Amino acid sequence: MTDRKQAKRLIYIGLPLIVVILVGAALSTYFWQMRLQKPQEINMAHHQMSAGRTDMAGMEHMESMEEFSSEDGAVSCASITAQESSESTRKFDLTGTRTKLKLDNGKTVDAFTLNGTTPGPELRVTEGDRVIVTLHNNDIEDGITIHWHGIEVPCSQDGVAGVTQDTVRPGEQFTYTFIATNPGTFWYHSHQMSSIQVSKGLLGALIVEPKKRFESDTSTSEATALYQQLGSSMLLNGSTRGLAVPGKPGEHVRLRLINSGNETIEFNVDGAPYRIVAMDGHDLHEPGLLEGTIVPIGAGQRYDLLITVPESGQVVVSGPASMSLPITIGSGSQPQYSEGGQMFSFVDYGTPLPNDRVLQVKPDRHFDLKLGQNLFVKSINGKSFHEIPPMTVEEGDQVLITVSNEGGGDHPFHLHGHTFRVLSRNGVALQGSPVYLDTLLTKEGETYELYLEANNPGLWMVHCHNLRHASMGMSMMLNYEGVTAPYRVGTKSGNLPDL
Ligand SMILES: [Cu+2]
Incomplete structure (x- = not known):
């Protein structure tokens, strides 16, 4: 046989074979994902037991697993309710x-x-x-x-x-x-x-x-700007037309930006310098003036901007041109649209607190979470959905979580029931204001160290707030020892939190 003939034969036999193998692999992954995503019945407090796994990320206290398997003295999540209060x-x-x-x-x-x-x-x-x-x-x-x-x-x-x-x-x-x-x-x-x-x-x-306004809060008016993706339309406060915020020159407007969609939105602010006064509802300490800086707001995150209406005209806060949902503040002439600019980073924004006790804390537990993807699933430490062992803590623990984004786009990392403190990015400690978040935007290649105090016993979801990623497997639990779930996830109950 000539080389040519041999090559032809190889193509005739080999190519279909490769296609069959690839399609087979794709289908089996797909059905595996479906099975994982729609289990019949999962107890989210116990799922590491049923999965027979003890290889908890960075978990040093293995003896706690046994404690956890017995229900003696266990507390049901359903019985953990709001405290009495005399407030209104x-x-x-x-x-x-x-x-x-x-x-x-x-x-x-x-x-x-x-x-x-x-x-x-x-x-x-x-x-x-x-x-x-x-x-x-x-x-x-x-x-x-x-x-x-x-x-x-x-x-x-x-x-x-x-x-x-x-x-x-x-x-x-x-x-x-x-x-x-x-x-x-x-x-x-x-x-x-x-x-x-x-x-x-x-x-x-x-x-x-706030019950009592901080002296540092100089805002004289405020507006909420909630961005959402509804079907194929992007909306701002339910409208496809943008938002006009009234404001006289000299007024300080607190603009509450909320990103409820799945993608990061990069905002430009034109017409006046501004400050980022809060992230995820937590005020920053002595935030400085910004100008020509792009503000990237991850899915699920909130940023409060403080903007002073200039003498001459308007301030325009806008996302990418394709979104075309500008917020105009004040009346008067429109500012020039500036493209580009430096990306905002909280690593060195504002000033540190004088006596910051968090920096003295020695963590009791450390978890290492690698956000990534394999084929059709999004994963944490290579696993998806309830196959990911939960982080298990005890009330009072000082918890350190290292989160790395190893690919698959932006992963806004969201933790339920707690606020965490961002300690470092890519090994560099934060140098400005303390940053407390419930949702952290992570970009590919970034690593963050987060600290939290385990002070809210319960069963808490931890997931990517690109909810499509969560539905593809990037979702796990932070569980307190001794808390049980009276409810079940799965097709039997119809409870499918992240589908
Ligand atoms: Cu994600």
């Missing part, structure tokens, strides 16, 4: 409904609304208030829940289907009670089939006003 009570009702929604650009979308709109109503309370929200489900078949993103609620009020409650079926209701302990910009959204239900509209802003 604020009550709200939210009703979820399926609808065909007509947007102000003429498009009609299949949406889920809360009280008839998406976003749902902005809930505004005061620091210390006892907040009572009754969620009703009109006709959303898969059931719905509400998670209070960034609020340190008691376990039973966290709104995660199959972990802290059952999904609320059509005709049913569920009442959430929590104390709004920390003033700031927060939001709420469904945590049943979150990647579907959030993109269909089950979300809204939650603003906790």
Whole structure:
């Protein structure tokens, strides 16, 4: 046989073989993912036991596994509720409904609304208030829940289907009670089939006003700007047309930017220098003036900007040109649009606190989380969904978590029930203001060290807030020893928090 003939034969036999192998591998991965994503029944408090795994990331206290397997003295998440308080009570009702929604650009979308709109109503309370929200489900078949993103609620009020409650079926209701302990910009959204239900509209802003204003807070007015992806449309406060914020020259406007979508949004601010006064609802210490700096806000994150309306005209805050949802503050002439600029970094923004006790803390437990991807799944330490062993802690632990983004795009790392402190980025300690977050935007190749105090016993989800990534496997648990889950995730209960 000539070489040519041989080569031809190789192609005829080899090529189809390779295609068959590749298709086979793809399909089996796909079905593996489906199986993982839709298990029949999983106990999120115990899943490392049923999986027979003890190879917890960085876990040094193996003896605790045995403790954990016995239920003696165990506490149910359902019994961990809000403390009594004499503070004032604020009550709200939210009703979820399926609808065909007509947007102000003429498009009609299949949406889920809360009280008839998406976003749902902005809930505004005061620091210390006892907040009572009754969620009703009109006709959303898969059931719905509400998670209070960034609020340190008691376990039973966290709104995660199959972990802290059952999904609320059509005709049913569920009442959430929590104390709004920390003033700031927060939001709420469904945590049943979150990647579907959030993109269909089950979300809204939650603003906790401070009881007493800090002297450093010089704002004279404020506005909320909630960005969301609804179907193929990008909305700002429910509109496709941008937002006009009134403001007289010299006024200090606190602009609460909320990114409820799945992608990072990079904001330009033109027309005046500004300060970033808070991130994820936590004020920064002595934030400096910024100009020509791009502000990247990851999915789930909130940034509060303080902008002084200039004498001559407007300030324009805008995302990428393709999004075309500008916020204009003040009247008068439009500023020139500046493209490019330096990316904002919190590593050296603001000033450190004089006596920062967190820097003296010696962590009791250390976890190492590598966010990445393999074939069709997004993974943490190479595993996906409930195959990822949980981080297990005890109340009172000082916990250090190292998070690395090893690929697959931006991963906004979100932790329920806690606020964490960012200690370092790529091995460099933060030099400016302390930064406390509930959602950390990680870019490919970055490594962060986070510190948290285990002070809120419960079962807490930890996941990427690109909810599509969460639905593809980048979702795990931070569990307290001795806390049990009375609910189950899976097709049997219909509780599918991250689908
Ligand atoms: Cu991600």
